[in-house]
Amino acid sequence: MAQVRPMRADARRNYDRLLKVAAEAFAEHGENASLDDIAKRAGVGSGTLYRHFPTRQALLEAAYVDRIEALGTRADELAKELPPGEALAEWLYEVCVGTIQVRGMKALLGSAVADGSNLALTACGTHMKGATQRLVEAAQREGTLRQDIEPIEVLRLAHGVSTASELADGQGKSIRRYLSLLTNGLRPAAGSE
Amino acid sequence: MAQVRPMRADARRNYDRLLKVAAEAFAEHGENASLDDIAKRAGVGSGTLYRHFPTRQALLEAAYVDRIEALGTRADELAKELPPGEALAEWLYEVCVGTIQVRGMKALLGSAVADGSNLALTACGTHMKGATQRLVEAAQREGTLRQDIEPIEVLRLAHGVSTASELADGQGKSIRRYLSLLTNGLRPAAGSE
DNA sequence: CGGTAAGCGGGGACTGTCTCCGTTTAGTAC
């Protein structure tokens, strides 16, 4: 999995600086932060940026992949601490908070769960889907979550909740409220319309 | 409300052409269609476009205001034909379909319900909010919709459903399904978490 | 028909994306 030949020292240095600067820039200005500007702030030419990260998506993903991994870990922590239904609810809450508070994460998580996205199969998508699957299946076994729903659909709906919440106040104040409406609707109730 | 002095004939002509072309362009290429390109296709200079519509938002709104009005009318039709809860559900369905199928409407409806948006107070926002309010209040009186929710929140949540649905397949195939989960969660049930 | 204000439109400044290729340099072999 490691490079056949390890990266040259200067390349590694630039790569890391770019990642650091990019994470800041995306968090501050959103997914459309100027790439040339990121290159400039990292003290490299734009050529260097585009060589390491051929697309905006690639940079976005690389910049936040550690955060995504942290969410994966967090899912397992919650699974140990809480009963399945609550663990899922709390985890989704944390996902939504991340989505809204870190401008730039929204686009990343969005395309990670989008059908047919090229990102759906890469690290971020895999982590998120794996974590969701564990929590969702546990909750379904427990019987607090309806059976007829796929893990990825839960993730998409949570993304929808983030969107609604963002419209409401720009911060995440209404996430809890909207998310509880969603989990309400996801209970294995009688009516399925 | 009419202009103090009616528009000059050529101005009127250009205005109308721009609107027509813009509606097509936004529907085809989404909200980020090139404005200079719209001007070109309408056979006018870009100066003319920017004079009539100072911002992208302004053009977007003008291009789709009639569609929005149609949704307002539709709300009242449904209110006559169906019991309040079902009328609301069906109307939201039609709103979501419009949001997804007409690329460009999503941005418009989104900023119409966004908190603090400059569009929130203009024609589109007013129409949408008025229609929602009538349906929501009727459903609440009927008792099929929980009391502790604002009309605009319903609209924002529906926008969230559109987003989720868009992630799922790009078309609107999952709208009905996701929307029914939402209405499930919006019933005046016992649990409120 | 002539005067004039309303309206036109495209040139151009600016910002951002992304590529190409001549130049620099880290790592290696001796």
Place this chain on the structure above:
DNA sequence: GTACTAAACGGAGACAGTCCCCGCTTACCG
């Protein structure tokens, strides 16, 4: 240390989009 080479750099420049400015045109009124 020195010399070599492939890897990496970086910024100039082509392109696309936004938006303004201002000299020119024309619809309308008397």
